[in-house]
Amino acid sequence: MSASPLKVAVTGAAGQIGYSLLFRLASGSLLGPDRPIELRLLEIEPALKALEGVVMELDDCAFPLLAGVQIGADPNKIFDGVNLALLVGARPRTKGMERGDLLEANGAIFTAQGKALNSVAAADVRVGVTGNPANTNALIAMTNAPDIPRERFTALTRLDHNRAISQLAAKTGAAVTDIKKMTIWGNHSATQYPDVFHAEVSGKNAAEA
Structure with a gap:
């Protein structure tokens, strides 16, 4: 087993996709059976209580590869030193919402996250974006992280x-x-x-x- 845990950030961690992803990460089915990880989970303030419940479920599983879990709403704290950032959380389009309004809302989210990654992530960080529209959101995050090589960003469609x-x-x-x-x-x-x-x-x- 590798000695030093990989620091993995997941945004929107209390959502349905984030929830299903966390257990695959913690069990080793995603990053390998010999790779310990430390989870850094980012959520908006109103969802932090639900995220605490998710952490309790992770604790109940006693995953041998899970070296620790940190939760919060500040990307500058959650992304500190992360090696892998999975940007899952995004504002969904609601009834009556114009596409331009959605892009504006998500633009603010991924601008802040890109800047935080640029400032505090590990030098070897890789970023996967799944929050839709994934390509646009990945571009926004990438543009706001000029010190991270562009090939480290992937939009997962x-x-x-x-x-x-x-x-x-x-x-x-x-x-x-x-x-x-x-x-x-x-x-x-x-x-x-x-x-x-x-x-x-x-x-x-x-x-x-």
């Missing part, structure tokens, strides 16, 4: 990727395991473009399959 593979499999009659090199361009919105021209089905160009 896995749902769109999986949907494209499933639809291509249904269209061609191939198994999903036969589809390779599927790329999704654009954002998690109407700008999305599944690129079948560079994808492969059983080793052949998907556009010709």
Whole structure:
């Protein structure tokens, strides 16, 4: 087992996605069975009570790889020294909310988080953004963290990727395991473009399959 715990930050940690992610991290199923971790969990003030309940559940599991848990609402404290930051939390679009309003709200969130990562994260930090619109939010965080190499930021549009593979499999009659090199361009919105021209089905160009 590696001696020094990896410091992993998760934002929106009391939400449904954050909740399911924490137990995979703590059990070793995400980062490996020999990697101890220290969880740094970020939430908005109103959700901290719920997050305390999540921490109690983690304690109940007594995960051997979980070296510690810290919770809070200040990204400058939670991101201090982190090696991996998973930016899951984002403002969801509510009924009657304009897309521009949503972008403005999330812009403020990811601006603050990008600046905090730039100031206090470990020199080797890597950042994964899943909060939608993931590409835009990743760009905002990255722009506000100029000292972190751009290649350390990843926007995880896995749902769109999986949907494209499933639809291509249904269209061609191939198994999903036969589809390779599927790329999704654009954002998690109407700008999305599944690129079948560079994808492969059983080793052949998907556009010709």
